[in-house]
Amino acid sequence: GVFMRCYNLDGCAEHDAEDARRVAEKLKIPFYVWNFENEYKKKVVEYMVKGYKKGITPNPDVMCNREIKFGLFLEKALRMGADYVATGHYVRLSPEFPISNYQFSNNYKKCLKNFKIENLLKIKNYKLKIAKDLNKDQSYFLWTLTQKQLKHCLFPIGDYLKSEVRKIAKKAGLSTAEKKDSQGICFLGKVNLDDFLKKYIPEKRGDVFDIIGKKIGEHKGAHFYTIGQRHGLGISGSKKPYYVVEKNVKKNTIVVAEGDDNSALYKKEIKLTDVNFINQNIINSQILENIGINVLTRVRYRQPLISAQLIIHNSKFIIQFDQPVKYVAPGQSAVFYLPAIASA
Structure with missing residues (x-):
């Protein structure tokens, strides 16, 4: 067993390491x-701070998985002779086997006359699937993984509910069977996000405008707010709460809308950057010819899956939602699934 020590602010890593040892x-x-503390600080913490400085809402858990857990950690494990790395992520991995002669390479086809096809099966690809426990599913945070990484990964608890995992751990006499789930951004622990960011980004008073351009208050710095945020705005005199719908870090202004049903909170489509297809087979002519493919998507962790179309327009990947979606924050991950993979 291996414990990965990363940058941590509240000291809970020491307790976690001792739990793992037991x-x-x-x-x-x-x-x-x-120990990956220095690497984590450079690749994850600095990425997050830079994101807030630019005015986006970064996703450090996604970056941790890409750069540390399935990057440096996996690479070290393989160098030391490991065949696989098993993690506690709630997600399922499904191997995709060839189903016809046409899916074999020419070298394999030559052998088909002499051997039963089941003896020639070779894993062609891996599908990353939503976990059995929909409430704990972590596929949202693993969208950057590649086939090269997945062929060395095992996710043994993806087919179990959290309650079932606890029962198995308790039956095995493991001290962590009743351990509380971790919450929030992994390296912050109980440290408040704003308090952390203030060490890198100074507070700067700015104006709060409503959606028609009227100034209705002041804020402590546009960097500290995210799209959809309702707390910490300091705006009174309204029966309905206000929500952030826009921010400009250069002008240090934010725009808010009144009420959680305000149309300004919704988006019908979004443009994607840094797109990764875990299974390259879906990049087919339907996408390339602007026809698009049906997908299920979410723009936040634990958000219910939403029907949408994935298309290419002017060399950009675009997701068009069947129904408008609330609280879409630039910098966050929009993860899309083929319907068959999401429901399997």
């Missing part, structure tokens, strides 16, 4: 601690 002792397996 589990390894109970299972009678070797235990190691690998």
Whole structure:
């Protein structure tokens, strides 16, 4: 077993490491601690701070998975001779096998006359699927993974509910069976996000406008707000709460809309950057010819899946929602699934 030590502000990493050590002792397996504190601070923490400085809402958990857990950690494990890395992510991995002669390479086709086809099966690809426990599913945070990484990954709890995992752990006598779930941004722990950001971004008073351009208040700095935020605005005199619908860090202004049903909170389509297709097979002519494909998507963790179309327009990937979606924040992840993968 390996514990990955990363940059951490509230000291809980020490308790987590000790928990992992006790589990390894109970299972009678070797235990190691690998330190990635400096790498984490550079690749994840600095990325997050730069994002807020630019005025977007970054996703540090996605970056941690890409750069650390399935980047540096996986690479080190493979160098040390590991075949696979098993993690506690709630997600399922499904191998895709060839189903006809046409899916075999020419070298394999030559063998088909002499062997039963089941003896020639070779994994062609991997599908990353939503976990059985929909409330705990973490596929949203794993959208950057590649086939090269997935072929060395195991996700043993993806087919179980959280309650079932706890029962298995309790039956095995593991001390972590009743451990509370972690919450929030992983490295912050109990540290408030605003308090953390203030170490890097100074407060600067600015104006708050409503959607018709009328000044209705002041804020502490546009960098500290995200689209859809309702708390910390300091605006009174309205029966309905206000929500952030726009911010400009250069002008240090934010725009708010009154009421959670305000049309300014909704988006019908979004443009994507840094697109990653875990399974390249879906990049077919339907997308390339602007016809598009039907997908299910979410723009926030645990958000219910939304029907949409994925298309290319003017060399840009675009998601067009069947119904307008609230609280779409630039910088966050829009993760899309093929309907068959989402429901399997």
